[in-house]
Amino acid sequence: GAGVSQSPSNKVTEKGKDVELRCDPISGHTALYWYRQRLGQGLEFLIYFQGNSAPDKSGLPSDRFSAERTGESVSTLTIQRTQQEDSAVYLCASSLSGGIYEQYFGPGTRLTVT
Amino acid sequence: SQELEQSPQSLIVQEGKNLTINCTSSKTLYGLYWYKQKYGEGLIFLMMLQKGGEEKSHEKITAKLDEKKQQSSLHITASQPSHAGIYLCGAVDPRFGAGTRLTVKP
Structure with a gap:
């Protein structure tokens, strides 16, 4: 079956522009996570969706960041007024449910803000 | 949330070492x-x-979780160049450690 897919794979944008990153989770996975990974660093949790529950937004670094999820399918991470420090790889993961289930990661979107 | 600290941040070992x-x-x-x-x-x-005290192995990699469930270790036996990479621990809440960069010298 298909794994987690993300698009675009690479995005170059100018400072101040808005960007949208897309994640298609594995079908049937109710949990979806967004992470940010800066060059040479670990994963920084951003936001977590679980079914119809209110998302856990505790990791979003500023109000320029937001994310939505349509039901238990695709999710979009939006970054408004991008800054150079937003440059990173944005990773999406899904799991069968929240809690103690393996997270399956997508290939990531590499965002470069010039 | 809970912080996860990984150590070391980076590690360089000779092939064959644990x-x-x-x-x-x-x-x-x-x-x-x-x-x-x-x-x-x-x-x-x-x-x-x-589970506290749990240990799992896959090929030459063994991971353990201590009885208090606050510390985990990942052990690689007889390291090979194919083991090189970044190892990340993650909790289910979810949080990840900063990663350990492993280099294995042939």
């Missing part, structure tokens, strides 16, 4: 994942631990 990577939590872990990430590639799931 090594250990540690992951420490400030709070009780209700589940811990270990992932491996190779440069330019995605994350590969290695193991998941849930």
Whole structure:
């Protein structure tokens, strides 16, 4: 079956522009996570969706960041007024449910803000 | 949330040597994942631990979760160049450690 897919794979944008990153989770996975990974660093949790529950937004670094999820399918991470420090790889993961289930990661979107 | 501290941050070993990577939590872990990430590639799931004292092995990699469920270790026996990469521990709440960069010299 298909794994987690993300698009675009690479995005170059100018400072101040808005960007949208897309994640298609594995079908049937109710949990979806967004992470940010800066060059040479670990994963920084951003936001977590679980079914119809209110998302856990505790990791979003500023109000320029937001994310939505349509039901238990695709999710979009939006970054408004991008800054150079937003440059990173944005990773999406899904799991069968929240809690103690393996997270399956997508290939990531590499965002470069010039 | 709970912070996860990984040590060391980076590790360089000679091929054939054993090594250990540690992951420490400030709070009780209700589940811990270990992932491996190779440069330019995605994350590969290695193991998941849930119970205090649990130990799992896959090929030459063994992971343990201590009885108090606040510390986990990942041990690689007879390291090979193919083991090189970044090892990440993650909790189920979810949080990840900063990673340990492993280099194995042939």
